[in-house]
Amino acid sequence: MEATPDFSALRAHAARLADTSLKQLIADDPARASDYALRVGPLYANFARQRYDRAALDALFALAEDARVTTAVRALFDGVVVNSTEGRAALHTALRSDLSQTPVARAAHGEAMAALTRMRALVATLHGSGVTDIVSVGIGGSDLGPRLVVDALQDPSSTALRLHFLSNVDGAAVQRTIASLDPARTAVVLISKTFGTQETLLNGAILRNWLGDDIRLYAVSANVERAAAFGVAPERILPMWDWVGGRYSLWSAVGFPIALALGMDRFEQLLAGAAEMDAHVLAAPLRDNLAVWHALTAIWNRNALGRGNQAVLSYDERLKLLPNFLQQLVMESLGKSVHLDGSPVTEASVPVWWGGIGTDVQHSFFQALHQGTEIVPADFIGVIRADHPHPGNHQALLANLLAQTEALANGQGSDDPHRIYPGDRPSTLLLLDALTPHGLGMLLALYEHSVYVQSVLWGVNAFDQFGVELGKQVANRLLPAVRGESVDVADPVTRVLLGQINRDR
Numbered sequence: 001m002e003a004t005p006d007f008s009a010l011r012a013h014a015a016r017l018a019d020t021s022l023k024q025l026i027a028d029d030p031a032r033a034s035d036y037a038l039r040v041g042p043l044y045a046n047f048a049r050q051r052y053d054r055a056a057l058d059a060l061f062a063l064a065e066d067a068r069v070t071t072a073v074r075a076l077f078d079g080v081v082v083n084s085t086e087g088r089a090a091l092h093t094a095l096r097s098d099l100s101q102t103p104v105a106r107a108a109h110g111e112a113m114a115a116l117t118r119m120r121a122l123v124a125t126l127h128g129s130g131v132t133d134i135v136s137v138g139i140g141g142s143d144l145g146p147r148l149v150v151d152a153l154q155d156p157s158s159t160a161l162r163l164h165f166l167s168n169v170d171g172a173a174v175q176r177t178i179a180s181l182d183p184a185r186t187a188v189v190l191i192s193k194t195f196g197t198q199e200t201l202l203n204g205a206i207l208r209n210w211l212g213d214d215i216r217l218y219a220v221s222a223n224v225e226r227a228a229a230f231g232v233a234p235e236r237i238l239p240m241w242d243w244v245g246g247r248y249s250l251w252s253a254v255g256f257p258i259a260l261a262l263g264m265d266r267f268e269q270l271l272a273g274a275a276e277m278d279a280h281v282l283a284a285p286l287r288d289n290l291a292v293w294h295a296l297t298a299i300w301n302r303n304a305l306g307r308g309n310q311a312v313l314s315y316d317e318r319l320k321l322l323p324n325f326l327q328q329l330v331m332e333s334l335g336k337s338v339h340l341d342g343s344p345v346t347e348a349s350v351p352v353w354w355g356g357i358g359t360d361v362q363h364s365f366f367q368a369l370h371q372g373t374e375i376v377p378a379d380f381i382g383v384i385r386a387d388h389p390h391p392g393n394h395q396a397l398l399a400n401l402l403a404q405t406e407a408l409a410n411g412q413g414s415d416d417p418h419r420i421y422p423g424d425r426p427s428t429l430l431l432l433d434a435l436t437p438h439g440l441g442m443l444l445a446l447y448e449h450s451v452y453v454q455s456v457l458w459g460v461n462a463f464d465q466f467g468v469e470l471g472k473q474v475a476n477r478l479l480p481a482v483r484g485e486s487v488d489v490a491d492p493v494t495r496v497l498l499g500q501i502n503r504d505r
C-alpha cells in the first residue's frame with residue numbers, strides 16, 4: 001500500500017498560526033517580503049503573502065525531502081516510466097531540453113529535434129503558398145496550449161497567417177469558423193495524438209470535404225496510420241509520441257499552429273524559455289527551486305488550510321486563456337483519487353482551479369474573494385513592461401494588481417459589518433519582465449513542473465486521465481438513441497431525457 005503522505009506536521013503549524021493574521025505574520029517578519037521570493041531569469045515570484053511562516057516552510061521543505069522530490073524530478077528528465085498505469089515515460093522536457101544522458105531521453109530529444117526540422121520546412125512551405133488562414137482542429141491538449149500561445153503572442157497587426165481554433169463538437173463552432181473563410185486560401189491542421197477523438201474526427205471530416213481536396217490538409221499525430229487513412233498525405237503528417245502527454249505537448253509538433261502564427265524562430269524562443277525553467281528545476285536545491293516552492297504552497301493551502309479552490313488571475317489581456325490551459329494541465333493531471341499503486345487517496349488532493357483576467361474580474365467575482373465565506377488562494381500574474389503605447393493604462397493595471405494582492409491579504413476593519421474586509425486571503429505574485437515567447441515558455445514550464453512535484457507529494461499519477469473515458473463511452477452508446485434508432489436504454493433518467501429530445505420525431 002502506498003503510504004498516504006503525512007500532513008500532520010503541516011496541520012500542527014496551521015493550528016499554531018490560526019490566530020495570527022497574514023498581516024501580522026508579515027509585520028512580525030518584514031524580511032519575508034524579500035526572503036520569500038525567487039527570480040529565475042525574467043520570471044520573479046513572491047510568496048510573502050501566503051499564510052505560512054518560516055517554521056511552517058521548514059516543515060514543507062522537509063516533506064519535499066521525505067518525498068524524494070529531487071530524485072523524482074531527475075526521474076522525469078531521465079525518461080523513467082513515471083506514468084506507470086500506462087507504462088510510459090513523460091518526456092516533455094526532451095522536446096525542448098537536452099539535460100539527460102539516458103538513452104531513452106537522448107533518443108526522445110533526437111526525435112523531437114528531427115520533427116522540428118520537418119516542421120520548419122512545412123512552415124516555410126505554407127508561408128510561401130498564398131494560404132492566408134489556418135484552421136487548427138483539436139481539443140484538450142491538442143488545442144489549449146497552441147490556442148493560448150497564439151492568442152498571447154500573435155501581433156494582431158501582422159500580415160502573417162491568421163489562425164482559427166476549432167475544438168467543440170458543436171456544429172455551430174465549425175459553421176462559425178468556416179463562415180468567413182475561403183477554402184482555396186485556407187489550410188487545415190488536424191491535431192490529435194490518438195487520431196481517435198470524436199470531436200476532431202467529426203470536425204476534421206467536415207473541413208476535409210469543405211476544402212475540396214487534401215492538398216492543404218495537414219496532421220499532427222502519434223498515430224500516423226490513422227491520419228493517413230483519414231486522407232492526410234504522409235509528407236504532411238508531423239509526428240507525436242506516446243511519451244508526451246497531450247496537456248504537456250505544446251512544445252512538440254502540436255505547436256505547429258504556434259510556429260505558423262509566430263514564425264519558427266519565435267516558437268524556438270518559447271522552447272528556449274521552457275528549457276531555462278527545466279535547467280533551473282533540475283539543478284536548483286529544494287529551497288531555491290521555484291517549482292518546488294510553488295508546489296509546496298499548493299500543498300499548504302490544500303492540506304494544511306483545507307482550501308478547495310485555487311484561482312489564477314492574469315493581469316495581462318494577452319494571457320486571458322491561461323486559466324483555461326491551466327485547468328486541463330492541473331485538473332486532468334492531479335484529479336485522481338488513488339495513489340500510483342491503486343490505494344485510495346485519503347487526503348484532499350487537487351482543488352478546483354478557475355480564474356479570469358484582471359481587471360475585468362475585479363468587477364465580477366472579486367466581491368466574493370474579498371468578503372465571501374470561501375477563502376480562495378490565488379496566483380496573480382503580471383507583466384512589468386507593456387508592449388503598447390498606452391503607459392497610463394499599464395500603470396493603472398499594475399496598480400490594480402498590487403492593490404488587490406495587498407487588500408486581499410491585509411483587509412480593513414470597520415464599525416459597519418458590511419464594510420469589513422476580513423483579509424487573510426493568500427496569494428502568490430508571478431511577475432514577468434515582459435511577455436516574450438521566452439518568458440511565456442518559462443511560465444508554462446513552471447506550472448508543468450509544479451504540477452509534477454504536487455503529484456509526487458500526493459503520490460498520484462500526473463500523466464494518465466482515465467476519468468475522461470467513461471463519459472466518452474456512454475456518449476458513443478447513446479448516439480444511436482439520439483439519432484432516433486430504437487435501442488435499449490437502461491438508465492431511466494436518460495430514457496426520459498431522450499424522450500424529450502426525440503419528442504418531435
Ligand code: F6P
Pocket residue numbers: 139140141142191192193194195196197200246247332465468
Ligand atoms: O479527453 C481528454 C483527452 O484525452 C486529453 O487528455 C487530450 O489532450 C485530448 O483528449 C485530445 O486527445 P487527442 O490529442 O488524442 O485527440
